Every structure is written in C-alpha cells, then in structure tokens.
Amino acid sequence: MSDLAEARAAKERxxxxxxxxxxxxxxGLERVPDGYxxxxxxxxxxxGEQVPATVDGVEVRVAVVGTIRIEG
Structure with missing residues (x-):
C-alpha cells in the first residue's frame, strides 16, 4: 500500500x-490497514466505472454515494 505522501500526490493528480x-x-484519502x-x-x-483503479501506483477506491443535497 502507499504512504501518506504518495497518496496525497495521487489524489491531487x-x-x-x-x-x-x-x-x-x-x-479524498482513505486510511487502510497498511497505508493510504x-x-x-x-x-x-x-x-465510478470511469475512474481508474490506480494512479501512480496508488490504489483508488470508488464509493457510490448518490446525490448530496444541502438543505438550509
């Protein structure tokens, strides 16, 4: 798995x-048992199917969360 610096760089890219x-x-970033x-x-x-599985060797996890609404 990747360390925090590698994951941050992959996230930005x-x-x-x-x-x-x-x-x-x-x-964003997600903590996993052996890194990020x-x-x-x-x-x-x-x-989600359009998102790559890895970026620069860092695992990418996709979560389907639906539509987010902010009510005020």
Missing part, C-alpha cells in the same frame, strides 16, 4: 484529471 466531471462528488489510498465519491456506478 486524480482530482485535476477528473476536474469538474459530472457525477464526481469528491476526491485515494477515495472517489461518485453519484452513480456509471461514473
């Missing part, structure tokens, strides 16, 4: 690559 792609809710990975939250499975 992937976030720039995904840009403002419709269906991508957020890109990049986590991408998406609206639906179709969007």
């Amino acid at each position: 992937l976030a720039a690559e995904l840009g403002d792609r419709v269906g991508v809710i957020g890109v 990975c990049v986590r991408v939250n998406v609206r639906d499975e179709a969007t």
Whole structure:
C-alpha cells in the first residue's frame, strides 16, 4: 500500500484529471490497514466505472454515494 505522501500526490493528480466531471462528488484519502489510498465519491456506478483503479501506483477506491443535497 502507499504512504501518506504518495497518496496525497495521487489524489491531487486524480482530482485535476477528473476536474469538474459530472457525477464526481469528491476526491479524498482513505486510511487502510497498511497505508493510504485515494477515495472517489461518485453519484452513480456509471461514473465510478470511469475512474481508474490506480494512479501512480496508488490504489483508488470508488464509493457510490448518490446525490448530496444541502438543505438550509
């Protein structure tokens, strides 16, 4: 697995690559038992299928979270 610095660099690269792609809710880091990975939250499975499995050797995990609404 990747250390924190590697995961941060991969996160920045992937976030720039995904840009403002419709269906991508957020890109972050996730702690796993042996290090860190990049986590991408998406609206639906179709969007998740467009996300690469790794970036610069760092694992990418996709979570389908649906639409996020902020009510005020």
